[in-house]
Amino acid sequence: MQLGYWDRDEAEYAGVAHGMAQSGDFLVPRLFGKLYPDKPPLSEWLSALDFRLLGETEISGRLPHILLAVGSCVLIFLIGNRLFGLRKGALASLVFATSFLFIIYGRLFLTDSALIFFTLLTVSCLLTLLEERGRLSTVLTGGAALGFALLAKGPIAYLGPSLFLGGYSLARRGLSRRVGKRIAGVFAVSAMVGFPWFLWTARETGGESLTTFLLRENWNRFLHPMEGHDGAIIYFLVILAFGFFPWSGLLLAVKKSAFRRDPARWGLFAWGCGVLAFFSFSATKLPHYLLSALPAFALLLADTFDADSRNEVRLFAWATALTGLLLFLGVLFAARQWDLLGIAGNVVWPFAVVATLSLAFPLLSSGERTRLLVVPLGVVVSATIAVWVPRALDAARCLPRLGVATKLFRKTGEPLGGLKIDEPALGYYAGGVAAEYWGSADQVVRSALKSPTRSTLVWLEADDGVALARDRRSRVRILAEGYNLIDPTSYGKLELCRVTATDLRAIQNAEVATRAEIQRATVARSKRKTG
16 A cells, blocks of 8 residues: 555545455445445545555555546637637636646646546537537436436535526526427436435434434534634635636626626626635635636636737736735745744745746736747746746655554554644555544553553644653654644644553552652661761
């Protein structure tokens, strides 16, 4: 099992896929034998099949999702070419494929690549039906694609296509009965593809999987911030600006003509802005939630941007340069706040280079000939981000390395877990073992006392190791350590420790003997004084 997944969710999904590949049970997702209702199973199915075909490695786990991400770029090109022409379709695909948010998340084992691909395929089929050119095969393809999106992300899969349909039909002032029936057919087929799995697993788990997924992972996630992932109402506006980098300037180059009454443009506008608004009101916020809206924005911006206009190119160049500079200053500020032995500096340097390159945008935009180099420079900036930034971020996340060390040092039957760190993914890194959660040092020591090895392996923040070291019932040995800047569940210096239970009775006997010796010495000294 090759390790090194970057995101904590990646490791959990890989753990589920590992269980599927090993057991052959693809029906009910489980993580280390326990029900895992957090997400529908399509992404895990794809990686589990790849594990069986290519072996279980980081590359084979991520490969299906990378291919889906690449397929999304192709679909954006085809949709853009169909709506706005070859040049604008190519620009939309380029903007999406080289945007900061896509570069970071498009390479990961997450559910978003599948959602985006099947959403785009659904929208492509809906366009054909809306233009009254579709047949039964289009209805079946679009319905199957929407059903797969449902199996990738759950009911949220209906949001993008429904918003697109709403905007399109509003511009058309309604749809014909024939088109309406075919659109209804798409949603009916999607229900037949996606809903059976939800009903089947609900039956197999006594309804637990369905209620947990709908209530905790959807309803509660929308109403309450989960795992520290909250933010202000403008959170996703900021993510949109920085997530589109180095094409952020295109957001300011949008003209009034972009909002003219055109069905396709209104559909894209409703799709992009609707998803943005929906997640802005969600209590739980994560950057990759916005990924499903990026294709709509990329198509809209490519349509409105005029690369032959000097003023538009200058506006785009200056806005992008400012975004790159602000991105660097934000990372620099965060690095000063962390101040962790130069590790944050590994993250700062790539963004310093990216900021320097982005400052060249206004210089190129001032000349007639050099203005043509602005778009190629954006590709260079994106390539720099793609090659350098993920490696730098890897250095700021030590959990995979601690997991590998756990697998190396763990004794047979030895319990493992986190002290005030709820990180099930570490169990996958450690070799597919369920990780416990301990809320106090006393619980860790008690686990060691009950363990057949008289010890436990525990991940903890360095400050929490002091309480363990002071407990006379145990000895603490640091096996590995590192710094974590990424995951909000645990910041700062983390340690992997072995907590070994000591012989408390021997300690007590030694203390009794010591007190008796002190008492005898005191008595002897008092006798000498009185004698």
